[in-house]
Amino acid sequence: MKDAKCECGHVNPHGTVLCEACGKVLDEQEKEKQLVDMRYEGSARRSQTYNKTIIDKIWNFFSSVKVGVWLIVITLIASAVGTIFPQEEYIPQIMPADEYYQKEYGWLGKLYYQLGFNDLYGSWWYLLLIAMIGISLVICSLDRVVPLYKALKAQNVTRHEGFLKRQRVFGVNPSINTDDFTKVKEHLKAKRYHVREENGDLLAEKGRFSRWGPYVNHVGLIIFLIGAMLRFVPGMYIDKSLWIREGETAVIPETNGKYYLKNERFILQLYDKDKDKKFDQALNRVNQVAKNYQSNVVLYERVGENIPGEKPKLKKVKDYGIRVNDPLSFNGYSVYQVDYKLDELQSMSFALTNKTTGKSYGDLKINLYNPKPVYDLGNGYSVKVLSYFPDFEFEKGGEPTTKSRVPNNPAFVFRMITPDKPKGETSFVAIRQNIEPFGNNKYKMTFRGIETKNVSGLTVRKDLTIWAIILGGIVFMIGVVQGAYWNHRRIWIQHKNGEVWVAAHTNKNWYGLKREMETVLADTHFTMPEDQLQKDRTEKEEA
Secondary structure (H helix, E strand, O other), rough: OOOOOOOOOOOOOOOEEEEEOOOOOOOHHHHHOOOOOOOOOOOOOHOOOOOOHHHHHHHHHOOOOOHHHHHHHHHHHHHHOOOOOHHHOOOOOOOOHHHHHHHHHHHHHHHHHHHHHHHHOOOOHHHHHHHHHHHHHHHHHHHHHHHHHHHHHHHOOOOOOHHHOOOOOEEEEOOHHHHHHHHHHHHHHHHHEEEEEOOEEEEEEEOOOHHHHHHHHHHHHHHHHHHHHHOOOOOEEEEEEEEEEEEOOOEOOOOOOOOEEEEEEEEEEEEOOOHHHHHHHHHHHHHOOOOEEEEHHHEEEEEEOOOOOOOOEEEEEEEEEEEOOOOOOOOOOOEEEEEEEEEEEEEEEEEEEEEOOOOOOEEEEEEOOOOOOOOEEEEOOOEEEEEEEOOEEEEOOOOOEEEEOOOEEEEEEEEEEEEOOEEEEEEEOOOOOEEOOOOOOOOEEEEEEEEEEEEEEEEEEEEOOOHHHHHHHHHHHHHHHHHHHHOOOEEEEEEOOOOEEEEEEEOHHHHHHHHHHHHHHHOOOOOOOOEEEHHHHHHHHOO
């Protein structure tokens, strides 16, 4: 496909509607229209010119605004569907995720899992949608901004008659004297127009930079999307929960076992009704309001390599009191205080006793987070833990199960072995429940007491992508301001056929342009040009 050479001598790319230099209409179909389409200066866009190779078809597909909008709509719908059921990271880790979704939500939950909605933001198809939106933004921008830039850069001062006549604001004046030309130029410069003069013709232009506003928006969105996609790169973004009990030392998630945290003490301070009178309404409504809750912790760093099965050697880094909005920060990580749980069950004590005599044959203390399989009480007496249900409930079929791994409602199936009952007796024991499934037993597990501990709910965060997200937002807002508060305005004053023609164009705010032209042409013999679009509408209404 050959380039098109205009009568002015400028060579235009194939598909150009208006000559980039003089504005002459080159497209025969465009000649039938009353006003020229100035949206992209009549420049040749690749998507509207080439459609032969597979690269052309891919380019044309992604350059469509409709395609971009549909990609955004589909992504928003997918994001909404992803909130119907909880994401996999928030479900109880008591069984495989596929079994959990099917058990809890039936066939709909199974389909939800199979389609990848359980891990929406990490699924390949969701990432593909984000990438396609980014590609669409890049191609849409390049398809429009490059030819627009070339056309605006190549424009001459003197424009073709057909170009001027078919501008929305256009007027014809008889011959104007030199003084009037001088006044108009002064008025234009006073309005901060950049005035170019050639062969007695004028081109006044200002606000061209506003034309790039939408494309700056696109750049901001692309940077933002890059930042969002970087969050899926391992190590770039971490947001993990850490529940740690008083006295417990736990490895900090996503640190490759390098850092450990010990919860020395959890502190909860409440507002006092007698001292904090300004909180009376809140205290009367909910009775207790937390004034401060914090975790006094010790940060440790592992020394040497982590050998499986061997207790790690730890070096103390620092003590810190983690409070709300006052996190522990180290090596790019931040540990926030976000929640707490008071008096969580830690251990339960039982005694093996004779039901008839009440005689005890030994006590055992069960760690609810790590129960032993067998407790030897001596003298031939022992207790086996056959099953343990930390958060006990009965299924629909009557079988015992657990809702989570947290001991909110612990229950056990014990096998009690004694010298006179060497095969043992089975007992199901829960809080306020003692069931003997195989008939009456001689022995029973008698509840002795419980131990509780406070638990700190912490969040471990690391975000190496925030700079890209913030930068993308700033660039996007610059584009919004750039395109919203300035207009690209041009005024042509040309000598044609012994007359002086005045034409004007703006990309928006025609009312403001016309008011500005009234000021520019004031105190001269120039007549105010007409708004041809408004004139046509008025004539049609009158007809």
